[in-house]
Amino acid sequence: MALPLPGPDPSAEPGRGLHERYRYSRWDGSQRLADLDADRLLDALSDDLMAEGDLAAALRRLFRRGLERDAEGAGERIAGTRELLDRLARARRDLLQRYQLGDVMSEVRQHLADIVETERRGVERRLAEAQGQEANPDLRRLLGEMAARRQRQLEALPEDAGGRIRALQDYDFLEPEARARFEELLDQLRHQVLEAQFRGLADQIKGMTPESLATDREMVRDLNRLLQERLEGGEPDASDFLAKHGAFFPGASTLDDVIDQLTERMAAMQSLLSSMSTEQRSELQSLMDALLRDDRLRWDLAQLAATLDQLIPGGLGERVTFRGDEPLSLDGALGQLAELQAMDRLA
Incomplete structure (x- = not known):
């Protein structure tokens, strides 16, 4: 059961409740509980008990309305579930009214444009340096041809982020700074896009060799088989799967645990894709494909998302x-969508 943590009393200070941040989590035994005494609880329950004589019903109403301070102002105020759910609803509404999706890829494209410009300046500088030296004419000609070839490659880069990343992954950088910035951007994007779905996958894909991807392919294929069996009404045993691939799903002991983790990780991305225009969705999908660069694994991941979408009531991401x-x-979009989904799970 999801139990929110009681927050501070929003009425304690004028206006405090408007901007107070509250943290909610599932009950795990570490939460701090108010110091309640029996007399205070009985006082809070007495009217309902006297009216109906039903202790369970009186407790349910107390949970809903919460517990106020006593007549002398003593004791800690405890918000009820009704107030906590209202806070969640307000937080969700405020989040939706604050942000807009717009062009979520613009920042990625700008980073790529800066990297390309850095490389272009480096090529031009090296060409100027070569022409200014008293070098062999044939060497100057070769350097000029090499620089011109790089410039043509840069001019021919696709405009969309995914296409540009694919082209730059095959491009032989001359400028070390541009190469370093590009590798850094790839690492960031892999963690944002891939790590959101499988913990540890981004680091393993970084090598991009057939050997380094073998474990990932095997894990996704094995998982697809288990999920397909579940989809067909079976009750597959996940013990062998977790013995081999448990590092991807820390703490999981059953297939349901694996599905829960996958749902939480993948739902934000699927929700983002569902919320985009056709053009935006195509560009983001192209970016994801460019980061993965493995046709078989990409297909297996798509199958995994499709199977999960069928298994989960209401689909994977709305x-x-x-x-x-x-x-x-x-x-930021992935983060805010994950926040919305966390709120929805608590509501």
């Missing part, structure tokens, strides 16, 4: 409409 003005980056 369309969300943001109505605010503050633009979101790709990472």
Whole structure:
């Protein structure tokens, strides 16, 4: 059962409740509980008990309305579930009214444009240095041809982020700074896009060799088989799967645990894709394909998402409409969608 943590009393200070941040989590035994005494609880229950004589019903109503301070102002005020759910609803509404999806890929494209410009300046500088030296004419000609070839490659780069990343992954950088910035951007994007779905997958894909991807392919294929069996009404045993691939799903001991983890990780991405226009969705999908660069694994991951979408009531990720003005980056959009889904799980 999801139990929210009681927050501070929003009436304690004028206006405090408007901007107070509250943290909610599932009950795990570490939460701090108010110091309640029996007399205070009995006082809070007495009217309902006298009216109906039903202790369970009286407790349910107490949970809903919460516990106020006593007549002398002593004791800690405890919010009831009704107030906590109202806070969640307000937080969700405020989030949707603050942000807008807009062009979540613009920041990625800008980073790529800066990297390309850094490389272009480096090529031009090296060409100027070569022409200014008293070098062999044939060497100067070769350097000029090499620089011209690089410039043509840069001019021919696709405009969309995914296509540009694919082309730059095959491009032989001359400028070390541009190469370093590109590798750094790839690492960031892999963690944002891939790590959201499988813990540890981004680091393993970084090598991009057939050997380094073998474990990932095997894990996804094995998982697809288990999920397909569940979809067909079976009750597959996940013990062998977790013995081999448990590092991807820390703490999981059953297939349901694996599904829960996958749902939480993948739902934000699926919701983002569902909330985008056709053009935006195509560009993001192209970016994800460019980061993965493995046709078989990419197909297996798509099958995994499709199977999960059928297994989960209501689907894996619903369309969300943001109505605010503050633009979101790709990472920001995934973060806010994950926040919305966490709220929905508690509500």
